[in-house]
Amino acid sequence: xxxxxxxxxxxxxxxxxxxxxxxxxxxxxxxxxxxxxxxxxxxxxxxxxxxxxxxxxxxxxxxxxxxxxxxxxxxxxxxxxxxxxxxxxxxxxxxxxxxxxxxxxxxxxxxxx
Amino acid sequence: xxxxxxxxxxxxxxxxxxxxxxxxxxxxxxxxxxxxxxxxxxxxxxxxxxxxxxxxxxxxxxxxxxxxxxxxxxxxxxxxxxxxxxxxxxxxxxxxxxxxxxxxxxxxxxxxxxxxxxxxxxxxxxxxxxxxxxxxxxxxxxxxxxxxxxxxxxxxxxxxxxxxxxxxxxxxxxxxxxxxxxxxxxxxxxxxxxxxxxxxxxxxxxxxxxxxxxxxxxxxxxxxxxxxxxxxxxxxxxxxxxxxx
Numbered sequence: 001x002x003x004x005x006x007x008x009x010x011x012x013x014x015x016x017x018x019x020x021x022x023x024x025x026x027x028x029x030x031x032x033x034x035x036x037x038x039x040x041x042x043x044x045x046x047x048x049x050x051x052x053x054x055x056x057x058x059x060x061x062x063x064x065x066x067x068x069x070x071x072x073x074x075x076x077x078x079x080x081x082x083x084x085x086x087x088x089x090x091x092x093x094x095x096x097x098x099x100x101x102x103x104x105x106x107x108x109x110x111x112x113x
Numbered sequence: 114x115x116x117x118x119x120x121x122x123x124x125x126x127x128x129x130x131x132x133x134x135x136x137x138x139x140x141x142x143x144x145x146x147x148x149x150x151x152x153x154x155x156x157x158x159x160x161x162x163x164x165x166x167x168x169x170x171x172x173x174x175x176x177x178x179x180x181x182x183x184x185x186x187x188x189x190x191x192x193x194x195x196x197x198x199x200x201x202x203x204x205x206x207x208x209x210x211x212x213x214x215x216x217x218x219x220x221x222x223x224x225x226x227x228x229x230x231x232x233x234x235x236x237x238x239x240x241x242x243x244x245x246x247x248x249x250x251x252x253x254x255x256x257x258x259x260x261x262x263x264x265x266x267x268x269x270x271x272x273x274x275x276x277x278x279x280x281x282x283x284x285x286x287x288x289x290x291x292x293x294x295x296x297x298x299x300x301x302x303x304x305x306x307x308x309x310x311x312x313x314x315x316x317x318x319x320x321x322x323x324x325x326x327x328x329x330x331x332x333x334x335x336x337x338x339x340x341x342x343x344x345x346x347x348x349x350x351x352x353x354x355x356x357x358x
Binding site: 005006008009010011014078081082083086088090 | 186275322345
């Protein structure tokens, strides 16, 4: 097997940022549609909200919080990279963004279950 | 220097032909100390004299021997086979993102044309009759210029860059690093020319900060830092122009 030339931390951080952004973009329309049910079909919304109490959905929400957090902190790293004086600790900052995101989403999951 | 235990490397070399190329396998004797360039030279000298490749200095100064080694861009004269060997296998191909001339030789013209397009050239402030500008080596701006000055134009960063692969007009890490180096040089005029040249649709703002350029640079330079610097300076220019308008 030929080793790909991309297996280094900052490239993986780039991919994670792109994929999390894409996943959030796909999630948002569904989210807004669900919120719109409050106006159009309140019973259906209540039904969906009770469904959201199930463990599978809680785990999915854990993933969602992680994606949101990793996109925010990864994006802040990129803004800092482009607009603040250069820091050589880009790998550590990217790893830190993932660490904070795991912590936040883990706390969310512990509170949810 | 003898071959160790008659071991042989299985070296797959990307050859060119009219149909887009093919892989050819060579059995090359393994030595305790050999570089990837030694392997390519052995093939050309003892197995197939038609194999075409490029090298000059063999000591990592001239920047002419870069190739894709097991999928990664490397300066082959300073890359030990033992460091990159995959079992007993080696895959050697021409540099990515550049047109192939023959076998392992690529056409470097697009790469160098972009240095010029990025204004990565000297814009004199004085004539030969004026005294030389005195340079303070402690000046932070001089530090920025020094950081990128050892580029050997090997095109490893250019081959590593996925943004170049996606947009063939993108100036690429080496040209932007040179533009940033020249921008920070006190002996250089035309700073605004450089910022204008690097802030177009094919300029520094294409960079996604994947960092492959800095990861693979054989001289441990950091083009990503330079590109971030250019992004910062071009952004400042926009605000400055707004204020002046």
